[in-house]
Amino acid sequence: MNTILTVENVCKNYGNFTALNNVSISVPKGSVFGLLGPNGAGKTSLIRIINQITLQDSGNIFLDGEPLKPQHVHQIGYLPEERGLYKSMKVGEQALYLAQLKGLSKSDAKKKLKYWFEKFEISDWWDKKIQELSKGMAQKVQFIVTVMHAPKLLIFDEPFSGFDPINANLIKDEILKLRDDGASIIFSTHRMESVEELCDYIALINKSNKILDGKLSEIKQEFKTNQFEVGLISTEKEQLLNKLNEHYKTEKSVNPQLDDELRLIVTLNNGDTSKDLIRFLNNKAQLNHFTEIIPSANDIFLKAVANNG
Amino acid sequence: MDKLKLIIKREFLAKVKNKSFIVMTVLSPLLMVGLMMLIIFLNQKNSEEVRTVAFVDESNLLASVFTDSNSTKYIDLTALGIEEARKQTEGHYYGVLYIPKSDSLVNLSKGIAFYSEDTPSLNLLSSIENKLEKKIRNLKIEQLHFDVDKIKATETTVQIETENFIGEKSSKIGSVLRMVTGGGFGYLIFMFIIIYGTSVMRSVIEEKTSRIIEIIISSVKPFQLMLGKILGNALAGVLQFIIWMISAGLLLFAITYIFGIEAASSGSAMGQMNPEMIQQVQSSSASELQLALQEIKNLPILTMFFSFIIYFIGGYLIYSSIYAAIGAAVDSETDTQQFMMPVLMPLIIAIYVGFSVIENPHGPIALGFSLFPLTSPIVMLMRIPFGVPWWQILTSMLLLIITFIAIVWFAAKIYRVGILMYGKKPTYKELYKWLKY
Structure with a gap:
């Protein structure tokens, strides 16, 4: 089994609007998979279906060979494009809460959070409220919250928005490190230079249809x-x-x-x-x-x- | 299930740790007790004040009715004449009563006037009117050469004792008691729904505007989140109410104990009644009190308690899930208005209907609104103390539960679509479309 995620003929309609039309992709294990497409193409719809936030009208999805089930949310980490945290809740408290919602026990969550907070040198933020942090600082917390439960599949929707170049690099290195440690990554973006740098595979979605997918190097050959x-x-x-x-x-x-x-x-x-x-x-x-x-x-x-x- | 618990815990703590919640919880009982003390204090001050009323009785027939009481003293200025008396009164006395000369007893009641600086107190006026009416009536009786005492002997007070077919006695005090308990329970539910329903809505809007919502529902089902939110807020509310009850009880107890206000205020209340009333009250109060105690025992306390719990839970869940759906449908609290009206409407109608229910607890209006699930939690609770047939309670509860399931289902649908929608203010038509997503 060398695909972590298989999406088969997924369709999704909102009323008369078709968001996804027979889309199939497969994400190889241990790769960075770029999900590309113009605004409104259906990327977010697909990502939400993979995260079981919404349900597909038809089609099948398999995670690591198994049909997607509710408990699979523990194996997925998702950083949405529209993201934020509870403003008046303390950083540590809400990280713990979100970790527990992802199925970690409290003590386990504490240990993992401590590791990440030290790694990002933000341990002294634990008792601060989000509203006291800058946007970039909050994004760091957000990243930790996404990856702390060591999911098999990570989904990043425009992960670099809101980061300055230094922190964007830090995050990029972390993403690659996570891939090297065995996680598979779906990476959705409009920023093509980061696609060149990060992605092994890509799929291109336009107007609800997948119009292109495969290994980036092969696609480049094709498009020569x-x-x-x-x-x-x-x-x-x-x-x-x-x-x-x-x-x-x-x-x-x-x-x-x-x-x-x-x-x-x-x-x-x-x-x-x-x-x-x-x-x-x-x-x-x-x-x-x-x-x-x-x-x-x-x-x-x-x-x-x-x-x- | 574990996740639901986590969500409930977070929502509860977020609510309870909130500064405004703490302030409200601590301050409200103090305010309430403070307000009560102020009212009692003002009442006492009011009754301590002694008014002096001057009178000019040109008929020379009525002066004997003006006997001093605790709160009113009378001064006879007949000798001065009304013009002079008015001048004298100004700035010195509360007012002056003028009874003009009259040729016959028939005309005696005409032209009586009261001059004062401000609008005189209604109580005082009606008390004087009362006295004069009685006196003039007696004078007329005498003129007709009837024996006043004999006529007095014909006066009768009738007090109807009511008793239902099973033989339980009831009384007016009993119906007041029913009104107060039923109305109290109904009003409690009304307040709770509005306060904590709104709080659920705010919490949903907060998650939407802070954009954490998508992160959360990638871990839990939207329905779990909605339910957790509703239950967490309800627990915070129950805690608040319990704190209020206990602290208000303690404070009231402490205050009555320390200042002995209860005795003083009931004494002054007696003082304001006229002697006859006091007599009446005293003669009837013993039996009335017994009856009232009997009434309390007769109240369907168990039924009231259990139906309160059921209607409370059902009513709160129905309304708070509607509130949650509204919160999900909009982007900010200012957009909620167009949806709030239809939600508040049945609640307000229920309270109004509640008043008429007290008049006629078994009429068609009362029956209808106590079966209709959006008003039944309030109206039925107001009816239950008056005795409601079992089939009505059961039908009403059944309807409540069916509606509860339906509304929670609809609300959950709107909620799960709405929380991910940003930007535009939805119309009812759009909400209807969301149901089909």
Whole structure:
């Protein structure tokens, strides 16, 4: 069994509005799984169904091979996008309360909380009320509350909002550490640079439908456009460009170029390989730069959503 | 089950540790006792005050009725004439009563006037009127050459003793007792529902606005959370009421013990009655008191107690789950108004109907509203002391329980959808749609 979570053909309607239409995903164990999509695509609906906050209209969900049951909430940690804590309750008290709701015994919860509070160097906040803390401080408490019961599956919805860059990094490292310790992580965000950094797998949801999923590296391969950025040293740039244009589709690169360099983005002809292109270019001029253009997560996102209409 | 306990505990502690709760709990009995003492004090002050009333009796027939009492002294200024008497009275006496000269007894009652600085006390006026009426009547009787004493002998006081078919005696004091106990229980439920229902609603809104709600319901079912909230608040309320009862009882006991106010105030109450009334009260009070004691024994105390518990729980659960649903449907307390009216309506109607129930405890209105589940917790409790057939109580309770289940089900549905909805103020139509999600 190497998937922690399997979602099969899940549909969810709110009145006449379809929030999820036959969505299936599977999250491999020990991975960071990016759940991506524009606003209102249905990400939060799916996450709420996984957390059993709402029920799907149809479809099945399996956690670690078992059909999802109420007691599974103890094995899931969830950091919602809309998050907060009781304002007038003491930090320690409410962390204990939330830990107990996740099925920990009181003494166990205390031990675990002590560990996390020390790790984040916030032990002296125990008796403070949330309203005395800054937003970033409250977010730290929130993160601890999400992970303290060592769940198998962690779901983070926009985890970095509200953190300054230093603390965002701290949280990112913690997320990766949790993954290395065996937890599987679903990570929902719009911030594509964090997808590049964190995700092993992604699924893209748009307008209630899943339009793309798989290993990030494979998806990137798939979305390759057979374009290469090349740099050619030549004294007669115009002539060279004209010759190239006879055989290949080219466009100017946005990257800076050296004085005597022609920097271009060249699209391979159908049936050609990169070898053919290198041979061709080598015959024409001195080749000093050659890289394949790999689409970023952002490009993939935009392209997939645009294709989906 | 464990989680429900955790939630109840948290809600209870959150409520009880709240500063306003502590202040309310401690201050209320003090305020209540303080207010009572103030009333008693003012009453005493009032009755200590002696009014001097001047009179000018130009008819020379009525002066004999003006005998001094504890609170009123009379001064005869007939010799001065009314104009002079008015001048003399101003600033010195409470007022001056003017009885004009009259040619016959028939016209004697006409033109009697009272001049005073402020509007005179109604009590004083009616007491004077009473005296004059009696005197003039006696004068008329004498004029007709009837024997006043003989006519007096014909006066009769009738006191109807009531008794039901099983042979239990009842009395007016008894019905007052029923009114007070029934009304008290009904009112208690009314207050409790409003105070703690609102508190449930606030607590739901707080969870929504602080956005902790989604974290909590990823661990527990929304229904568990709602139920825990309702029960936790109820426990806090029961605790508050118990503290109030005990402390108010203790304080009252201490105060009556220390100041002996009870004796003083009952003495002054006697002082305000006229002698005849006192006589009447004294002659009847012994038997009335016995009857009243009998009445207390006759009250269906056990039925009242158990039905209080059932109606209290049922009524509170129905209303507090509606309050919870309202709290879930809105984003802030200011948005609650449009939903509050329909909730408060039946409660207020129930209290009003309660008054008419006391007049006619077995009429169709009383029956109808004591069966209707949104008003029955209040109206039926007001009726029970007057004796209600078993089938009515059972039907009413059955309806209450069915409604309770239905309403909690509906409220839970609205609650579970509402707590995750932010931004727009919902309409009734939308709430109806939520039921189908």
